Every structure is written in C-alpha cells, then in structure tokens.
Amino acid sequence: MTVTLDWLGCATFRLTVDDMVIYLDAYMDRVPSAPPVGLSADEVDRADFVLVGHSHFDHIAGAEVIAANTGARVIGSNETARIMLDEGIAPEQLLRAQGGEHFRLSDTVTVRVYPSLHSCIWSTAASNTGEIAAGDYGLTEDERWPPNRPLVNFGGVDSEESRLAMEHVESCTGSHETGGALAYVIETPEGSIFYHDTSGCWTRVVGDLHPDVAIVAMAGRPNIDGEPIQGSLAQFVGRMAGLLKPQTLFLGHHDAWMPPRTRDMTTEEALTPVREEVSRVAPGVSLANVGYLESTRLLA
Numbered sequence: 001m002t003v004t005l006d007w008l009g010c011a012t013f014r015l016t017v018d019d020m021v022i023y024l025d026a027y028m029d030r031v032p033s034a035p036p037v038g039l040s041a042d043e044v045d046r047a048d049f050v051l052v053g054h055s056h057f058d059h060i061a062g063a064e065v066i067a068a069n070t071g072a073r074v075i076g077s078n079e080t081a082r083i084m085l086d087e088g089i090a091p092e093q094l095l096r097a098q099g100g101e102h103f104r105l106s107d108t109v110t111v112r113v114y115p116s117l118h119s120c121i122w123s124t125a126a127s128n129t130g131e132i133a134a135g136d137y138g139l140t141e142d143e144r145w146p147p148n149r150p151l152v153n154f155g156g157v158d159s160e161e162s163r164l165a166m167e168h169v170e171s172c173t174g175s176h177e178t179g180g181a182l183a184y185v186i187e188t189p190e191g192s193i194f195y196h197d198t199s200g201c202w203t204r205v206v207g208d209l210h211p212d213v214a215i216v217a218m219a220g221r222p223n224i225d226g227e228p229i230q231g232s233l234a235q236f237v238g239r240m241a242g243l244l245k246p247q248t249l250f251l252g253h254h255d256a257w258m259p260p261r262t263r264d265m266t267t268e269e270a271l272t273p274v275r276e277e278v279s280r281v282a283p284g285v286s287l288a289n290v291g292y293l294e295s296t297r298l299l300a
C-alpha cells in the first residue's frame with residue numbers, strides 16, 4: 001500500500017492511498033497576496049472524498065468545485081452539507097457527521113469522525129508560536145461575544161489588503177458558523193492518520209486515538225477542553241504531540257494564507273519553540289516541515 005501526503009496551504013492536504021484520493025479541506029484558491037500553492041480546486045481532476053474539518057471559508061471553499069467536477073463525496077457537519085446543497089451538490093454525495101461516525105472509504109480504508117473544538121477566535125490574545133497568551137479564561141458566550149464587537153479585521157481598517165481580503169471572503173463558499181469542528185482518523189491496514197484543521201481539542205478524546213501520523217493545526221488562540229490555552233501555540237502543538245504520540249507530526253494552518261493578517265510560521269526559526277516543546281513533551285515524535293506539494297510517503 002502506498003500512502004502519500006501533500007500540503008496545499010492553510011489546513012488543506014491531499015492524502016493518496018494507492019489509487020484513492022482524499023482531500024482534507026479544499027481551500028487552495030486564496031487572496032493574490034498569499035503565496036500560490038501550485039494547485040487550484042478547478043484543476044483537481046481526481047478525488048474520491050473531501051473531508052471538511054469545519055465550515056469556515058478557509059477550509060470548505062473549493063469542496064463544492066471538487067465535488068462538482070469529480071463526483072467526490074464530501075464528509076462534514078450538517079452546516080457543511082447545507083452549504084454543499086446550496087452550491088448544487090447532489091445529496092447522495094454528502095455524508096453528514098457530528099462525531100461518532102465510521103465511514104468506509106474503500107475495501108481496506110475507513111475513517112472515524114470525532115468531535116473537536118475550534119480555536120478561540122473571540123480571543124484577541126497573541127498567537128505567535130512562542131508567545132504566552134493568558135487570560136480570557138472562564139468566560140461565558142455572552143462575555144466572549146459582546147454586542148457591537150468589531151468584525152474580524154483583515155489587515156487594517158482602510159487598507160487595500162483589507163478591502164481585497166474582505167472581497168475574497170465574501171466571494172468564497174463558506175459559513176460564518178463553524179458547523180462544529182470535527183477531527184478525523186483515517187484507518188488503513190498500514191496505520192492511521194489523525195487530521196483536524198483548527199487549533200482545538202477535547203483532551204480525553206484525542207488522548208485515546210494513538211494514530212501513527214498526526215496533522216495538527218497551529219493558528220490562533222488554541223482551545224483546550226473549551227477554554228483558551230494559558231500558554232503558547234508551541235505549547236499547544238507539544239500538548240497534542242504528547243496526547244496523540246504519533247511517529248510523525250505535520251503542521252497545518254501555519255502559513256501566510258492571508259497576509260498581512262496571517263504570519264508565515266513555516267520557517268525553521270518560527271518552528272524552533274515548537275520543536276523544543278515537542279521534544280520536551282513527546283521526545284519520540286518527529287516534527288515534519290514540508291512545503292506545498294512536497295509529497296511525503298507515510299506509513300512506509
């Protein structure tokens with residue numbers, strides 16, 4: 001069995017298992033200021049499944065194009081299914097999940113779905129890899145989302161980047177709601193692969209999964225068991241490495257997918273605190289750092 005993984009920017013990946021092609025998220029068509037990933041959703045001519053982690057545009061956009069062009073089935077939340085139906089995707093291509101499902105993808109490969117958590121987008125605390133963020137703890141939803149809270153600002157109120165980014169967001173397929181974040185474990189005869197696309201987790205869920213490979217999102221203020229991390233993004237990745245204990249850990253969502261609002265955290269310099277945390281918490285875990293479309297053979 002040959003299993004390969006390609007990163008396509010943000011939290012989007014392509015997982016190929018022999019002749020089966022699985023997209024993990026589908027957001028490849030980004031703002032012009034973001035570095036190109038080398039593939040557009042409408043160039044995808046072969047896909048069997050798209051697993052959508054949650055329904056925000058920077059994850060789901062492109063799934064409707066891939067599903068329409070290739071006939072791929074889309075697995076995701078009810079919100080993801082609603083958006084796909086709105087985009088004209090046939091109901092029989094949609095597999096709805098909320099965590100607890102076990103779908104067959106081929107004769108030998110299945111995927112299990114688990115409930116997950118979205119990062120704390122309501123918190124404005126720092127999100128660079130090494131910066132410790134504190135506070136915002138124990139708040140209720142009305143305290144997290146006060147009335148007249150300003151909309152997320154993509155790069156400065158009156159800047160040209162901000163205008164282009166807002167135009168892009170409005171033109172993208174997606175929802176203002178997460179739809180409920182999901183995590184996936186793809187199970188093959190050679191081993192299993194964990195995937196989520198936003199920095200959050202239920203620790204007692206992920207602690208029981210024991211995948212061979214893990215793809216962990218590194219962006220924003222991480223959410224651990226429903227509260228914002230009192231610590232850094234690097235510590236979140238270290239925590240995930242310690243809970244999942246994969247042989248190899250890949251990162252997602254850590255590139256400059258919407259500059260200038262998003263920082264490039266793919267450099268070895270930016271990853272230094274992450275490597276330190278991973279080797280401190282889970283010394284056996286190898287942290288991979290791959291570029292776009294740099295195929296990596298998994299489970300070999």
Ligand SMILES: [Zn+2]
Nearest residue numbers: 054056118198
């Ligand atoms: Zn999101």
